[in-house]
Structure formats: C-alpha cells, structure tokens
Amino acid sequence: MFRAKSTLEQWRILQAVVDHGGYAQAATALNKSQSSLNHAVAKLQHQLGVELLEVRGRKAYLTPRGEVLLRRSRYITQSVMELEQLAGNLERGWEPSLTIAREIIYPMDKLITAINAFLPNGRGTRVSVIDSVLNGTHELVEENKVDIALCGGNPPKGHLAQPLCVVELILVCHPSNPLAAELKIQDDKFLAQHLQIVIRDTAAKTNKDIGWLKAEQRWTVSNFHEAKAILCSGSGFCWLPKELVEKELASGDLVRLYLTGSESRKIPINLVVPSRDDQGPAGEALELLILAQHGISCQRQ
Missing domain, CATH: 3.40.190.290 (D-Maltodextrin-Binding Protein; domain 2)
Known part of the structure; x- marks a missing residue:
C-alpha cells in the first residue's frame, strides 16, 4: 500500500515561503517560528530526495524541479480545501441564505416568479438579489460571492453556463x-x-x-x-x-x-453556478425553478 512521504502542511509551508518571498516573511504570515518553517522544508526535501529551494542572500528561490513540484502541489492543496468545504456544506445541509447576481437586463418578473415558487418550501432561507452590470456580474462569479448568477453575454472563463434567453x-x-x-x-x-x-x-x-x-x-x-x-x-x-x-x-x-x-x-443571458461543490439543496431547488421559467427541465441525481 502506498504511503505518502510528505504532508499537506509541508507543501503549504513551502507555498508560503515562495509566495511571501522568504522564511521570515512566511513565518509572520503563518504565525509560526522561522526555525519550524526551515525544518519543515528541509525535511520535505530530504523525504523527496529533491532540492526544492536554494537561498541566495536573504531570499529563497525555487529550483527548476521545485517549481514543477510546487505548481502541482497547489492543485492538491486547493482540491483538499474544496473537499473539506464540500464536507462542511453536506454537514450543514439546507442553506440559511442564498445570493443571486442578476444582470440588470434579465427580466425581473421571471426571477420574482421563481423566488415566489421557492418560498413555500424554502425552509426560511433568505434570498438576496444583487443587480449587477457587465463585468460586475463576472467579478461576483469569479470571486465566488454569489450562489447563482444570471450573466449577460459570454459566461465567465472556466465556468459552465446554461443559456436561458436573449x-x-x-x-x-x-x-x-x-x-x-x-x-x-x-x-x-x-x-x-x-x-x-x-x-x-x-x-x-x-x-x-x-x-x-x-x-x-x-x-x-x-x-x-x-x-x-x-x-x-x-x-x-x-x-x-x-x-x-x-x-x-x-x-x-x-x-x-x-x-x-x-x-x-x-444579448444572451446564461445561468452560472460559481461552484457546484458549494451548492446545497436550497440553491439547487432555486436554480431548477429559474430554469423552469424558460422551459428548461433538469434532472439531478
């Protein structure tokens, strides 16, 4: 059975040393001692048998091999963070509040009808609607500040979108x-x-x-x-x-x-859910009601 030689904490420390430009700065940011960070990175390099950092003057620089491994480590730590967030959402169950970003050209009457249909079974979930324009809608999606976005024009890069209307x-x-x-x-x-x-x-x-x-x-x-x-x-x-x-x-x-x-x-209008992993049952229910306003049915497992 495979057993990892390194830990997520070691990779997070390495990322902090690089991102903050050195051990001293990373120690301040992480509220840890500089010696503990030195020890963690040194142990990581020993366990892997690969030199990750080299210190020149007072600053630590990535080696070519370290650069490749650090880049891959970011995906892993991000995935673990998202996994833990998903577990937290599943534990919490029904969301107490939902936030919708509405491009102001989207017909408000359709959104009101969907929210009214959601209300009887909403279990007290508070719904907030943010009227947004152009890149403002995309910005809310990219910064994961809303649960559902009704975007005008092309959807934000890297996000799936369901066309609703024109x-x-x-x-x-x-x-x-x-x-x-x-x-x-x-x-x-x-x-x-x-x-x-x-x-x-x-x-x-x-x-x-x-x-x-x-x-x-x-x-x-x-x-x-x-x-x-x-x-x-x-x-x-x-x-x-x-x-x-x-x-x-x-x-x-x-x-x-x-x-x-x-x-x-x-102008095409698309429905975007910024993070499916963060979506709970209330968000899913409201999304389906908005889709229904445009004659779109979507079966979820």
Whole structure:
C-alpha cells in the first residue's frame, strides 16, 4: 500500500515561503517560528530526495524541479480545501441564505416568479438579489460571492453556463429630441453629437459601461430605470431593453430610433453556478425553478 512521504502542511509551508518571498516573511504570515518553517522544508526535501529551494542572500528561490513540484502541489492543496468545504456544506445541509447576481437586463418578473415558487418550501432561507452590470456580474462569479448568477453575454472563463434567453436592446429617445425627427440614422457619427445615457459597470476592477460609447456628451447612471426617467424628461438617447419600454413606446412617451447596421442588439443571458461543490439543496431547488421559467427541465441525481 502506498504511503505518502510528505504532508499537506509541508507543501503549504513551502507555498508560503515562495509566495511571501522568504522564511521570515512566511513565518509572520503563518504565525509560526522561522526555525519550524526551515525544518519543515528541509525535511520535505530530504523525504523527496529533491532540492526544492536554494537561498541566495536573504531570499529563497525555487529550483527548476521545485517549481514543477510546487505548481502541482497547489492543485492538491486547493482540491483538499474544496473537499473539506464540500464536507462542511453536506454537514450543514439546507442553506440559511442564498445570493443571486442578476444582470440588470434579465427580466425581473421571471426571477420574482421563481423566488415566489421557492418560498413555500424554502425552509426560511433568505434570498438576496444583487443587480449587477457587465463585468460586475463576472467579478461576483469569479470571486465566488454569489450562489447563482444570471450573466449577460459570454459566461465567465472556466465556468459552465446554461443559456436561458436573449434580451433585445433598442435605441430610444423622447419625441422632442432632435434625433426623433430622423427616420433612419445613417451614420453613428451623427449620434456622437448628441447626449447619450449609459449604464455604469458594477465591477470594481474595470471602467466599462453598457452601451455605445462614442458620444462626446455622456451621462452615466446606475440602472435602466434611471436612464428611462432621464429620457422621458426629454434628454439624451439610450439603448434599453425592449420589454422595459414597450408601454412608453405605445403611449408615445418615447420613440424608437433606427440606426443603419445596428437597429437592435441581442444579448444572451446564461445561468452560472460559481461552484457546484458549494451548492446545497436550497440553491439547487432555486436554480431548477429559474430554469423552469424558460422551459428548461433538469434532472439531478
């Protein structure tokens, strides 16, 4: 029977020495003595028969072999951490709370219907909905801050996604806006001369906004409802979800603009579960109810 020569703790110590740039810094970060870290790494090298680190001056550097082994060790320690998290989730059972990231173009009525269907059997689970935009939704997924994400556009890299629907954005303005007199806008340079309303990206690490961004005059707001209120006051133009402005278009409070080559924009919406291993029965139940809103049935074992 195979018996490991090394321990996870030894590999974690080696990772810390490399990540923090030396034994002294790693000892501070791990709240351990420097001598215990030296001993652990020395023992690991002896057990494996491979030199992992070499010290030059006051800093420890990986050897070529150490670099290969350290890279593989990260996968192992990460897997063990995820395994322990999974065991904890199974022990806890039904989740006390769930957080959903909703790209703001996703139809809110469908999400409300799914949450209402979840409520009778929800066992008191609290549900929080975070309205997010563009990379903000992806950021919440990548940082594992939500249980379910309704993402617009391409799903975050490395995550599986279930397509749900497609949202159509159309170009609109107030009837008093000079743009409304144009039967068809032939050149986007003409649009650039007018005030544009755009939606702010909610990501902390990016500075992109939703919409065509060539207009010299631009007002940035947090959501489509604020954008619609500005448009109805007579100012600016904006790309808005078609479903959101159907009443205003029918009443004549807003008018649709037609841009040659880009009369509308269609954005796919995908459902993403950031970590299946972390998903509990409550999250699974709510996910299935959201899928059902789009006629998607999914059998789970």
